Amino acid sequence: MKKYLPKLVQNDSWLEPYSGVISDRMIVADRKEQELTNGIPLIDFATGYLYFGLHKTDGGWVIREWAPNATHIYLVGTFNNWNEEARYSFKYIDNGVWELLLDEQDMSHGDLYALHVHWAVNFGKRIPAWAKRVVQDSETHMFNAQVWYPENPYQWKNPEFRREDEPPLIYEGHIGMAGEEERVHTYNEFREIMLPRIKENGYNTIQLMAIPEHPYYGSFGYHVSSFFAPSSRFGTPDELKQLIDEAHGMGISIIMDLVHSHAVKNEVEGLGNYDGTRFQFFHDGAKGEHPAWDSYCFNYGKNEVLHFLLSNIKYWLDEFKFDGYRFDGVTSMLYFNHGLEIAFTSYDDYFNANVDHEATTYFKLANKLMKEFNPHSLSIAEDMSGMPGLSAPVEDGGLGFDFRMAMGMPDFWIKTIKEKSDDEWDVGDIFYQLTSKRLEEKVVSYAESHDQALVGDKTIIFRLIDKEMYFSMRKDQPNLIVDRGIALHKMIRLATAGAAGGAYLNFMGNEFGHPEWIDFPREGNNWSYSHARRIWSIAENQELKYHWLYDFDKEMIRLINQNKLLTVSSVDLVLDNKPDKIMAFHRGLFLFVFNFNPTQSFTDYGIPLGAGKYKIELNTDNGRFGGHDLVDEDISYYTMPSGGITSQHYLNLYLPARTAMVLKKIDFPKVK
Known part of the structure; x- marks a missing residue:
């Protein structure tokens, strides 16, 4: 009798030795669902x-x-x-x-x-x-x-909104730090000021951080105390509903950063020792304490805890009409040692005794519940382990997420900037890192998120420019370090977004190279809000260089959005000339060309292609983006045969140092 193989295994023969484990976790999840629901739909159980x-x-x-x-x-x-x-x-x-x-x-x-x-x-x-x-x-x-039962509760204006099944272009935001003033900002201010800005910038999805109540503002919302209460420091529940409703009216989806990986230890305002026991919601003993986060770990094997967490998932989708979640700390949940100090270089790392199958069951149930309630909901896993099947359908043996965060990408960019001189940048390695993912999965690609901006770390722009950011960001202040930083900032973002594995994310302010870092008020900084805000005025000041990056990001997102670039799954390498540091790849009709060479420009550089005519759609060297206008964007570019008409064609381009361009193939000449 032929052994049954889940589709996940059929698609990857290297998984066949682990097919029993994959099948078993499917069976265990089905049994747990039956035990919980006794045959009723999961959406009727999670109430x-x-x-x-x-x-x-x-x-x-x-x-x-x-x-x-x-x-x-x-x-x-x-x-x-x-x-x-x-x-x-x-x-x-x-x-x-x-x-x-x-x-x-x-x-x-x-x-x-x-x-x-x-x-x-x-x-x-x-x-x-x-x-x-x-x-x-x-x-x-x-x-x-x-008690929150207002006489005139909020009335939804767009109650039937459903997220379009389009690649998410995600704007990661935090309500409290979204304004310029040194204070906590509000749901209303985000709705009035940020929603139009995000819409204008072309993003179709907002990921809101720190929504469930958390006692310590500086935790960035990751030490949750009240899982069903939207944080009151930003306003009322009705004001959050209005924010989401108006975003929906603009065609923007809103997803929430969901923290089910752990909970704050607080007892009065949290779940710690809630009924006089530590083990009501959490594992008892060392298993119930996260060694790195100073928090408690949920017991996903306990039916009442699953009921609490699954009900929490449905609650925000139902009561506030969120369009999905980015699940925080997935790696920590999947492994008994929380994924700490594991390189994840072997398939054995994903299917050994270190894997918590109570957590895999929870994820299967959570993702199934989301799709039952709203088939258009979006589910993203913040996982750095790359577990096979994480973003595969539950029925195929996967855990059911729509996307995985490509957490290796920002680490790669930071490591490259920190440890390699410009002469050492390897375009072959860059392309590999940009496109490294499993065939069956989609990933959220990003150059940096909030993680890279926190105090103790540095944003990409700050790593590139450092102290010169304080002295040389006016247009009348020439500076080669700043020029380099601005040029590479644009190229890094274009490469990441252009090769994105299904979705792209940006943390608010990073699109224009927001200076310095994020630091919430705490004793160590005299409870200052100076770094817990976003200074939008510098991005709009035409006398400063920040607006070059801001304008470039708008054009980049517009190009991706209007041409539905991320719906094209195949990103095909055309050229990676390591000595010249030239990289080119095709995505559908669009050709992305990068010259990472720090000093050398190239005239009539040949890109091997099929016969065709191309037009420049985006160019980092455009003067509007702080470039030098060295490339003619008004003409059409034709491929030329190297010999006879049937020989290899080349697109000959002028490629200035540290620039990139996107060209679109605009017709298909016939070869006779």
């Missing part, structure tokens, strides 16, 4: 947010929480002076679930509340795990849940 937490009923209020180790639970708040009262005492139902029914007059919109959870030997104040609104007191800095 905990409609049952747990605080809800308004026809006759009053109901609040439910899961706290299996609790002995008593009291609701306290502004309505009872934060005192434990008998009529605010929860009743135990079953399976660790507690419930409290209240009359309408017992609570009002805007009231603050919390739980007093008692267990055998102690008690503690807790923010309800399913709270949908959490606020921080400006004086005491303490967090409390808040």
Whole structure:
């Protein structure tokens, strides 16, 4: 009898020794789904947010929480002076679930509340795990849940919006630092100021960071405390809904940076020791603590935890109409050692005892749930391990993500800039790194994200220009270091976006070479906001060189968008002349040509092609982008045969040093 092979294995014969593991994890995920749902659809199972937490009923209020180790639970708040009262005492139902029914007059919109959870030997104040609104007191800095049932709730204007099945051009943004002032900015300001800017810049998807509530602003949103509450430091839930709604009205999708890889250790405003035990939501002991992040790790084998996390996924898609997620910390979840100190050079690394199959089951269920709820939803994995099948369909033996973050690309650019002189740049290696991915997967390509801009690291522009950024960014200040930096910044971005494996990402401000780094207010910088903002005015100042990069990014994204370049899956190498440092590749009708040579320009440089006529569509040397206008963009370029008419044709181009261009093939002459 012929052995069954999942499609993932059929497409890659090197996976055949691991076909049993791949088949087993498919079976395990199916069994877990059956155990959880008992046959009902997954989208009907993941509805905990409609049952747990605080809800308004026809006759009053109901609040439910899961706290299996609790002995008593009291609701306290502004309505009872934060005192434990008998009529605010929860009743135990079953399976660790507690419930409290209240009359309408017992609570009002805007009231603050919390739980007093008692267990055998102690008690503690807790923010309800399913709270949908959490606020921080400006004086005491303490967090409390808040009743959020406004008299006039937000009414959606674009409720039927569905993300187009087009390659995502992602603008990664953070609400709080999106403005110029030294403070926390708001949902409304992002909606009013940033949405038109992003639309004008041509991006079709926004990835919002730090949306679920987190007690420490400087965590960048990665130490989540309240998984169902949008951060109140940016505004109200309705203001977030309006932001998403208006983005949808512009045709822009919004995805969320989702953190299910770990949780903050805080006990009052987090899930740590929620019912008096560490192991309610998390693994107990060392397995439940992340050694690098000072946080707790979820127990993905526990049904109640899966219900909590899967309900959280559906909640943001349903209640706020997010269009998908970028799952943070996927590598950390997939491996028991969190992927630390592993090179991932062998297939054995992906299918050995270090792999957490409870996590692979969670990902299969999460991605299946997303597609059941919204077939157009977008699912991206932040994974540096490159696990085979990560971005393959669940039914093929994969984990179901649409895309994987190409995390090796920014590392490659940084390593190249840091460790190699310009004479050592290898165009063959550059092309390999740009296109290195598995055949069945799509990746989000990027030169740098927020990770490369954080304090302690450097952005690409800062690595290229460094201190000269402070002295020589006016147009009347000539500087060879700045010239080099601007030229390479454009080339690096064009190469990354032009060869992108299905999607492209940029962190806000990096498109114009935002100076310096990101540093949130903390004790070490005297709680300063000076580096937790984006200075948009320098990108628009025609006297500064930043606008050259800003304008180039707009044109690059416009070219990719209008011509649907990333829908062309094949990126074909045409030339990689290492001594000359010339690289050329084709993508559909478009030819990308790069001269990474730091000093030598080339006249009539021959690019071997089939017969054709080409027109320049984008040129980094254009004066509008800080170039020298050495290339004639107004003429058409024809390939010429090297000998007879049937011999190899060459496109002869003038290639100035440190420049790149994109040409489009505009007709197909017939060879007689």
